[in-house]
Amino acid sequence: MTEPVIANSQKGTLFVVATPIGNLEDISARAIRVLNEVSLIAAEDTRHSARLMQHFGIATPLAACHEHNERDQGGRFISRLQAGEDVALISDAGTPLISDPGYHLVRQARAAGYAVVPVPGACALIAALSAAGLPSDRFIFEGFLPAKAVGRRARLEQVKEEPRTLIFYEAPHRILECLEDMRSVFGDERPALLAREITKTFETLQGMPLVDLHSWVASDSNQQRGECVVVVAGWQAPESDAAVSSEALRVLDLLLKDMPLKRAAALAAEITGVRKNLLYQVALERQGQA
Missing domain, CATH: 3.40.1010.10 (Tetrapyrrole methylase, N-terminal domain)
Structure with missing residues (x-):
């Protein structure tokens, strides 16, 4: 049409x-x-x-x-x-x-x-996502991170526990610092992919855990040139207590100081959206009553 x-x-x-x-x-x-x-x-x-x-x-x-x-x-x-x-x-x-x-x-x-x-x-972000081998049914595009390290780390902290695949643009002269900060915030083993110079002569798509990706880019100055897209796997909650986010744990701990365990778990569930039964079990463990 x-x-x-x-x-x-x-x-x-x-x-x-x-x-x-x-x-x-x-x-x-x-x-x-x-x-x-x-x-x-x-x-x-x-x-x-x-x-x-x-x-x-x-x-x-x-x-x-x-x-x-x-x-x-x-x-x-x-x-x-x-x-x-x-x-x-x-x-x-x-x-x-x-x-x-x-x-x-x-x-x-x-x-x-x-x-x-x-x-x-x-569109570079869609091209990178299509070839990344990371979940693509739900994702968020963060664009360019702040240029200064403090702002960049602060923004990464905000999406640290984001379960959707993360997509970033980055300038070539900051790509190494960006990957270093991602390692620090997301952890060495978080899967990621660097898509560089997409559709151009020296196109590179390299996927590996952040610790290895950072080392690979650091060892080859050619990978610090051109247009860069970084695709990072979303956060996956462990099966243990850590399945509850740090913010939910902070809320729970504050409430446990002032009210009974069952009431604290119920109120924390209302505030954070985490399941009440899960918070109740975590509260029991944190008070040593499990």
Whole structure:
């Protein structure tokens, strides 16, 4: 099913178009057609995108839409939509808005009543997840972690007991520090995969426990270059008392100081969502009554 070009209608359409993340063959025929037919392309970096347009013989004008001007220049693109022209939004690589600019423009277009149409294609996080061999039915995308070590570790602590598969983007000059912090917070044996330079000439996908992955990257400077995606297995609760999160244990311990064991377990269950019977057994063990 293809959508008609509606440049002659009363309202224009904003197309959100995915472009290749490396291999130019990963652009869709639909994306090429849309980029050819719209009146203007909003690009994260016009110089970078100009090379892509030249490769595919696309002569549509480009205009900058990046993180520094997106809020101020959004009206420029909205006015083109208002004039009945179609506009395409692209990023430097992959799907726009995924750790890239574009959110404000899309929000403005939708708020003004213009159609926003996705043209799907390459996305680094999905490509990495599809080949990671880790659970993919439920996952969370954390994007880029804070650049400074303190902030990075704090954020990792927040997702330490997240059961869904975790996906991160990381800059090559920080990948080694990032893996070191993941080891410290998640533990040496947590399964993980580094997907580097996906679809490009030196594509690498290496999966192993974090301790081994960190050592492997540290021993080869080539693995500290290029675009990096880190996929980490979610937290799995042990079969023992540790099946209760540290936060639930903290709540339980506080309540045990002020009330009977059974009442403390019941109230802790209401607060944390952990099963009451499990908390009751843990409380018994912590008080030495099991």
